[in-house]
Amino acid sequence: MKKLAVLAWVFLAALAQPYRVVDATGKAVEVPSINRIVSLDGITTEILFALGVGDKVVGRDDSSYYPPQVLRLPSVGYQFRLSAEGILSLKPTLVIGREDVRPPQVVDQLRQAGVAVVLVPAEPSVEGAKAKIRVVAQAVGQPERGEALVRALERDLLALRAHQAQHRSQKLRGLFLYLRGPGTTYVCGEGSTPVGVMKLAGLENAAQGIRECQPMTAESVVAARPDVIVVFKKGLESVGGLEGLLKLPGVAQTPAGQKRRVVAMDDLYLGSFGPRAGRAALDLFRAAYLMEGFVEVGP
DSSP states (O other), X not given: OHHHHHHHHHHHHHHXXXXXXXXXXXXXXXXXXXXXXXXOSHHHHHHHHHTTOGGGEEEBOTTOOOSGGGGGSOBOOOTTSOOHHHHHTTOOSEEEEETTOSSTHHHHHHHHTTOEEEEEOOOOSHHHHHHXXXXXXXXXXXXXHHHHHHHHHHHHXXXXXXXXHHTOOOXXXXXXXXXXXXXXXXXXXXXXXXXXXXHHTTOEESOTTOBSEEEOOHHHHHXXXXXXXXXXXXXXXXXXHHHHHHTSTTGGGSHHHHHTOEXXXXXXXXXXXXXXXXXXXXXXXXXXHSOOSOEEEOO
């Protein structure tokens, strides 16, 4: 017990001293304290809580809703439409966001106000997830816990590969549709995070020739010939559920539409590479390869 108490005291004393970290842009940032953290990214928020410093988070962006208790925290808006004033009103000692946070001048304004800002990688890949975990862990003085999270992610990926090896079958063509109401529908391809998770799950990207997301047309959907259509849960709700999706141009004419093979997943779970990326890919693999018809997947 005494040893644990001493270690805890040493840890707290270390955090009380300013320290330097190098962020995803290569910038050396001096962190004076982690007592008041504002997170500008949903996966960053998830990592902070997984590292055990969730009690230090005093603000979040709109994409931060996991774990559920973060919803009690004030929001500073969407991570690509931020204002320095809203963030500064929370008196942060540390702000952590993605390297592609927008508008970029917000970062400059925060730093000019004397706030430590650490930017994390935005790369939508397994390696990007590991790098993000490590940068966040360094930023809050928890490198060892960060490595433990990375190892947990690697174990999840091993479990995914084991399932894929056990259930070998012909590769299915997956199509991710981004939906935000019947009038806002997109087909997404290479470069979009959900497609990266789909490929990790063993699905072939059916949207060949499409980079990131493009407006959905009946022609693009039919030409993709998907065996499985993948969507965000909130997106599916926005078009009236499964029946509403099947009424969108071209969907009912696809192999997936004819067999009603649709997988709906939580937005953050499917749409971000973070600590749960391996589990999300495994859940998607099971839903696509081991189940029939419409499947709803929770985190």
